[in-house]
Amino acid sequence: MTDGIANDRLEKLAAMQQAGQDPYPARVAKGQPIADLLSDFAARTGQIVTIAGRLGQIRDFGKLRFSHLTDRTGALQVAFQRDRLPTFWPERKLIEGNDLVSITGELGTTQKGEPTLWANEVTLACKALRPAPEKWHGLTDTEQRYRMRYVDLFANPEVRQAFAQRSKIVREVRHYFDSLGYLEVETPILQPIFGGASARPFVTHHNALDMKLYLRIAPELYLKRLLVGGMERVFEIGRVFRNEGISTRHNPEFTMLESYEAWADYRDIMARVEGLFAHLVQTVLVGKSVVHFRERDYDLKPPFQKARYLDLFAQQNPGVDWFDHASCVARARELHLKVDGIEPAKLANDVFEATVEDTLLGPIFVHDYPVAISPLAKRMREDARVTERFELFVAGMEIGNAFSELNDPIDQEQRLREQVAHKDDETPGEIDVDYVTALEFGMPPAGGLGIGIDRLCMLLSGASSIRDVVLFPLLRRLEATGEESKGP
RNA sequence: GGGGGCGUAGCUCAGCCGGUAGAGCAGCGGCCUUUUAAGCCGUAGGUCGCAGGUUCGAGCCCUGCCGCCCUCACCA
Numbered sequence: 001m002t003d004g005i006a007n008d009r010l011e012k013l014a015a016m017q018q019a020g021q022d023p024y025p026a027r028v029a030k031g032q033p034i035a036d037l038l039s040d041f042a043a044r045t046g047q048i049v050t051i052a053g054r055l056g057q058i059r060d061f062g063k064l065r066f067s068h069l070t071d072r073t074g075a076l077q078v079a080f081q082r083d084r085l086p087t088f089w090p091e092r093k094l095i096e097g098n099d100l101v102s103i104t105g106e107l108g109t110t111q112k113g114e115p116t117l118w119a120n121e122v123t124l125a126c127k128a129l130r131p132a133p134e135k136w137h138g139l140t141d142t143e144q145r146y147r148m149r150y151v152d153l154f155a156n157p158e159v160r161q162a163f164a165q166r167s168k169i170v171r172e173v174r175h176y177f178d179s180l181g182y183l184e185v186e187t188p189i190l191q192p193i194f195g196g197a198s199a200r201p202f203v204t205h206h207n208a209l210d211m212k213l214y215l216r217i218a219p220e221l222y223l224k225r226l227l228v229g230g231m232e233r234v235f236e237i238g239r240v241f242r243n244e245g246i247s248t249r250h251n252p253e254f255t256m257l258e259s260y261e262a263w264a265d266y267r268d269i270m271a272r273v274e275g276l277f278a279h280l281v282q283t284v285l286v287g288k289s290v291v292h293f294r295e296r297d298y299d300l301k302p303p304f305q306k307a308r309y310l311d312l313f314a315q316q317n318p319g320v321d322w323f324d325h326a327s328c329v330a331r332a333r334e335l336h337l338k339v340d341g342i343e344p345a346k347l348a349n350d351v352f353e354a355t356v357e358d359t360l361l362g363p364i365f366v367h368d369y370p371v372a373i374s375p376l377a378k379r380m381r382e383d384a385r386v387t388e389r390f391e392l393f394v395a396g397m398e399i400g401n402a403f404s405e406l407n408d409p410i411d412q413e414q415r416l417r418e419q420v421a422h423k424d425d426e427t428p429g430e431i432d433v434d435y436v437t438a439l440e441f442g443m444p445p446a447g448g449l450g451i452g453i454d455r456l457c458m459l460l461s462g463a464s465s466i467r468d469v470v471l472f473p474l475l476r477r478l479e480a481t482g483e484e485s486k487g488p
Numbered sequence: 489g490g491g492g493g494c495g496u497a498g499c500u501c502a503g504c505c506g507g508u509a510g511a512g513c514a515g516c517g518g519c520c521u522u523u524u525a526a527g528c529c530g531u532a533g534g535u536c537g538c539a540g541g542u543u544c545g546a547g548c549c550c551u552g553c554c555g556c557c558c559u560c561a562c563c564a
Binding site for chain 1: 495512555561563
């Protein structure tokens with residue numbers, strides 16, 4: 001396993017150990033945040049301070065050497081001067097670029113005016129046995145960046161920044177719902193029956209109970225049980241798992257926000273979504289509501305456009321009746337879509353996706369979806385063929401999905417029964433009877449919402465691939481070779 | 489699963505028509521007290537993704553495989 005470890009670094013490590021120095025001390029002098037030092041640097045000139053972090057490449061001038069030290073908040077130049085470091089100087093070469101160090105010294109500037117810490121004391125905090133990637137380009141090979149994200153993160157500051165942004169987005173989403181009196185809850189990830197969406201699940205097994213379990217594809221059915229229980233405003237931000245293809249918009253595990261609010265309908269939830277975006281624009285984007293995503297600009301400042309699902313369908317498919325199977329089949333053939341063995345409702349929706357989705361630059365709310373593709377949504381008062389449901393699209397990408405929740409247990413059971421009857425790989429094999437029972441106890445009228453947090457992050461940070469907002473995207477395991485195959 | 493692209497030193501990349509494997513950075517040995525992609529001199533570093541094949545000769549051509557990226561399909 002010494003592959004990639006430079007020999008000279010091992011030699012330096014051995015030299016230090018021989019000299020009685022610990023290359024991996026448990027504790028070193030803690031550093032002050034570099035950003036704090038830089039914020040009022042002029043006033044701090046002459047102060048003795050300690051900073052700690054990773055050392056950059058060293059620029060050597062004989063009796064003077066420069067480097068930069070990076071911590072979580074920023075980077076500061078460090079100068080090592082022979083005359084200031086009588087004991088450290090002879091062994092200065094044992095500490096090199098990419099090592100983690102704690103340095104105490106005096107703040108000052110160089111002749112060129114660069115803020116600099118003039119080191120008086122240097123302590124190795126951790127010897128790095130592998131060098132940093134190339135200083136100018138960083139790590140660019142995408143495969144390496146994903147497989148060794150830890151290197152990507154320290155070598156490419158903009159990557160650190162992107163994930164700091166993700167953290168901020170999640171925090172502000174949480175803050176928004178919190179401020180509306182929603183309770184944050186956690187529901188089962190291991191589920192005996194999967195439901196709440198349409199996707200193939202990951203399957204696992206509990207040994208002690210000898211029970212088949214699924215990793216959740218959505219938390220929906222559990223969250224709505226909480227509405228029955230009187231928790232009138234709840235939300236969950238958590239991982240869901242879908243055993244589907246991988247693409248720039250799909251990772252097998254991703255983060256979903258779901259929220260449910262009693263005594264609200266989908267119109268109220270639409271307002272909540274706009275409120276959420278207004279909040280994110282203000283906090284995360286600091287007022288700059290236009291984001292650049294995949295070669296285009298999008299203004300995320302509400303209010304958003306609205307359009308009926310069936311109107312959009314009719315616009316792009318003139319003369320085609322969504323509810324008439326024969327006419328949808330003809331249109332699907334025209335579009336070279338798969339027709340055989342596809343449920344009529346799914347086929348009609350496939351036509352919608354093929355013809356409409358790409359045109360939804362948005363942000364736009366598409367609303368009033370047909371019942372057949374909305375098994376958990378309440379029917380519209382005016383037209384029982386469609387439901388009170390909307391999806392939010394930006395850049396042709398589905399960001400959110402919401403509806404007035406179906407709370408009629410009899411209608412719900414019927415729809416679940418139909419689903420199971422037309423079961424495919426993505427339908428639960430059985431009805432979640434307990435969920436129907438819960439509805440029988442009475443669930444208040446409510447509006448629910450689901451938002452893909454990863455896609456939201458993509459949009460807000462302009463990342464064109466979901467892998468750029470997921471720290472450790474799923475990759476195929478590399479074939480173990482020889483001794484590397486030995487595991488713990 | 490289909491189509492396209494890529495894989496060469498630790499990193500970033502060259503490598504022409506098939507003819508001894510290259511550079512920069514990082515490293516190592518020197519010189520240098522104000523650099524910040526420091527500079528200069530010297531030095532070391534390779535299973536060219538893997539396995540076959542064609543050829544006098546393969547990083548380059550052919551076949552298969554592995555991995556990654558893009559794209560289409562799939563994925564409400």
